Amino acid sequence: MTxxxxxxxxxxxxxxxxxxxxxxxxxxxxxxxxAKQMGYATExxxxxxxxxxxxxxxxxxxxxTHFRDRAxxxxxxxxxxxxxxxxxxxxxxxxxxxxxxxxxYRNLVAMEVEETLRxxxxxxxxxxxxxxxxxxxxxxxxxxxxLPSIYLPAGAxxxxxxxxxxxxxGSDVWKYWDERRAGNLSCDAWAELEDGIARGPGTCMTMxxxxxxxxxxxxxxxxxxxxxxxxxxxxxxxxxxxxCGRRIVEMVxxxxxxxxxxTKQSFENAIxxxxxxxxxxxxxxxxxxxxxxxxxxITLEDFDRLSLTTPLVANLRPSGEYLMEDFHDAGGLCAxxxxxxxxxxxxxxTVTGKSxxxxxxxxxxxxxxxxxxLDQPLAGQGGTFVxxxxxxPNGAVIKPAAADPRLQRHTGPALVFDTYAELKQNxxxxxxxxxxxxxxxxxxxxxxxGPGMPEWGMLPIxxxxxxxxxxxxxxISDARMSGxxxxxxxxxxxxxxxxxxxxxxxxxxxxxALDVAGRRLxxxxxxxxxxxxxxxxxxxxxxxxxxxxxLLLDEITQADEGCDFKFLASAGETPEPDIx
Numbered sequence: 001m002t003x004x005x006x007x008x009x010x011x012x013x014x015x016x017x018x019x020x021x022x023x024x025x026x027x028x029x030x031x032x033x034x035a036k037q038m039g040y041a042t043e044x045x046x047x048x049x050x051x052x053x054x055x056x057x058x059x060x061x062x063x064x065t066h067f068r069d070r071a072x073x074x075x076x077x078x079x080x081x082x083x084x085x086x087x088x089x090x091x092x093x094x095x096x097x098x099x100x101x102x103x104x105y106r107n108l109v110a111m112e113v114e115e116t117l118r119x120x121x122x123x124x125x126x127x128x129x130x131x132x133x134x135x136x137x138x139x140x141x142x143x144x145x146x147l148p149s150i151y152l153p154a155g156a157x158x159x160x161x162x163x164x165x166x167x168x169x170g171s172d173v174w175k176y177w178d179e180r181r182a183g184n185l186s187c188d189a190w191a192e193l194e195d196g197i198a199r200g201p202g203t204c205m206t207m208x209x210x211x212x213x214x215x216x217x218x219x220x221x222x223x224x225x226x227x228x229x230x231x232x233x234x235x236x237x238x239x240x241x242x243x244c245g246r247r248i249v250e251m252v253x254x255x256x257x258x259x260x261x262x263t264k265q266s267f268e269n270a271i272x273x274x275x276x277x278x279x280x281x282x283x284x285x286x287x288x289x290x291x292x293x294x295x296x297x298i299t300l301e302d303f304d305r306l307s308l309t310t311p312l313v314a315n316l317r318p319s320g321e322y323l324m325e326d327f328h329d330a331g332g333l334c335a336x337x338x339x340x341x342x343x344x345x346x347x348x349x350t351v352t353g354k355s356x357x358x359x360x361x362x363x364x365x366x367x368x369x370x371x372x373x374l375d376q377p378l379a380g381q382g383g384t385f386v387x388x389x390x391x392x393p394n395g396a397v398i399k400p401a402a403a404d405p406r407l408q409r410h411t412g413p414a415l416v417f418d419t420y421a422e423l424k425q426n427x428x429x430x431x432x433x434x435x436x437x438x439x440x441x442x443x444x445x446x447x448x449x450g451p452g453m454p455e456w457g458m459l460p461i462x463x464x465x466x467x468x469x470x471x472x473x474x475x476i477s478d479a480r481m482s483g484x485x486x487x488x489x490x491x492x493x494x495x496x497x498x499x500x501x502x503x504x505x506x507x508x509x510x511x512x513a514l515d516v517a518g519r520r521l522x523x524x525x526x527x528x529x530x531x532x533x534x535x536x537x538x539x540x541x542x543x544x545x546x547x548x549x550x551l552l553l554d555e556i557t558q559a560d561e562g563c564d565f566k567f568l569a570s571a572g573e574t575p576e577p578d579i580x
Contacts, residue, residue, distance in 0.1 A: 088116055173484075261350060278312045279384070282481075387516075
């Protein structure tokens with residue numbers, strides 16, 4: 001094996017925690033005595049790596065209900081390897097229950113992670129996450145602080161079931177809700193679906209944002225091999241937690257840090273994996289933010305460039321047929337990456353201390369229906385395309401594999417909704433002036449307009465069209481879309497309408513042209529008319545005047561820049577705390 005990381009092993013005196021516990025002075029006396037107050041002996045912590053276990057467990061985060069147990073299993077591994085584990089709670093980003101959106105708080109958690117790692121006597125960290133925005137938040141904070149860190153994915157829940165039909169969380173919710181709105185599903189059947197779609201701990205079991213981001217963390221090199229696909233309820237997941245505990249202790253002695261791992265090549269590997277998986281469109285915003293933290297030059301163009309050369313080989317919902325449990329049994333991410341090895345930068349370093357090429361060497365695909373052969377892909381190009389045009393000069397995204405092929409070259413009249421509340425109030429009106437050719441438009445749903453860029457991008461099909469059998473139509477917005485969603489939805493339009501982007505100038509009845517293959521989105525209105533509209537446009541008033549909401553409005557960047565805070569993504573390092 002090539003020695004990719006040849007630094008000499010650290011000594012106990014070189015540990016960061018030695019500054020707290022090692023000196024013979026009054027302050028360190030206090031640190032040691034307070035550790036003993038908790039029942040620890042000197043030999044428990046003296047000269048050992050102190051490992052922070054950043055636990056995002058919460059009674060209101062359904063994806064992480066097993067994390068109390070997993071934290072104990074991580075501790076077991078840390079003790080086994082000769083480290084000193086300390087569990088630290090981190091704000092939990094519950095995709096289901098947080099409003100206006102968990103994305104609103106992603107950067108807040110990134111700040112909390114960075115400052116938690118900085119202010120405590122920690123030498124390394126195990127990052128416990130999985131629910132959609134938790135993964136990027138943990139990694140963003142860990143990248144900036146740059147202590148040795150390893151990411152433990154929560155794992156997906158096992159399959160859902162209803163009357164013998166396999167259910168996938170999110171994707172089947174949308175599907176059956178449309179059937180109920182169309183009058184094709186009874187209240188009793190809907191209640192049965194509610195009982196059967198989420199039957200245990202873990203994240204959505206489709207290739208939604210949670211599974212996508214867990215897979216991306218592994219492809220980046222920040223997780224142990226195949227950690228991303230293990231179902232949360234499996235005993236193997238507990239064993240993986242213990243392995244993470246053992247490995248992080250070795251990483252501290254090796255002084256192997258996130259910025260040693262996270263290069264432009266590792267981010268390109270992550271993008272390639274995302275495209276081969278048919279991952280969530282949300283991944284683009286998060287990868288851009290993480291790359292900026294790591295100092296890697298990644299732009300929207302990199303996603304589009306790599307999508308052109310990466311086949312979609314994972315047959316997973318919502319683009320395909322199967323679920324994460326099937327994907328794991330088929331060989332998991334290692335098998336998929338080995339299948340597309342020729343596209344990867346195989347020399348990229350990982351938390352194992354080995355290259356990703358070494359990690360995946362010999363991995364087998366056990367089920368060709370789930371991980372398709374290269375000559376029989378689900379689609380010849382990657383799962384996400386980047387669009388340009390006068391309606392999205394800084395870019396927009398679409399997931400063509402989850403969209404109706406007949407709509408991917410389409411021109412139709414706009415039906416504009418200024419807010420999601422307006423859309424919800426009117427979408428089921430029987431007299432709504434809409435046809436299957438209409439392009440539904442939602443604005444004021446971006447990073448500032450939402451605020452926080454909520455997952456409103458899968459605009460509901462009008463009820464009158466559902467009754468006619470219509471199940472997809474072109475929908476565009478400056479919002480995001482759940483990774484479990486599907487349909488011909490153009491998302492992340494940048495700049496957003498709330499800052500005066502072209503989406504703010506669209507009128508109902510304007511023709512909009514979508515050409516997915518040509519990567520174009522155009523508003524068919526002449527420039528003189530657009531100039532007149534632009535001169536008459538006024539910005540909406542700010543929604544927040546204080547607190548975290550005001551900070552978000554003042555600092556958040558646009559979707560094509562990752563929606564990070566400007567002052568967090570800036571150059572320069574924060575100094576280590578003084579210990580007096």
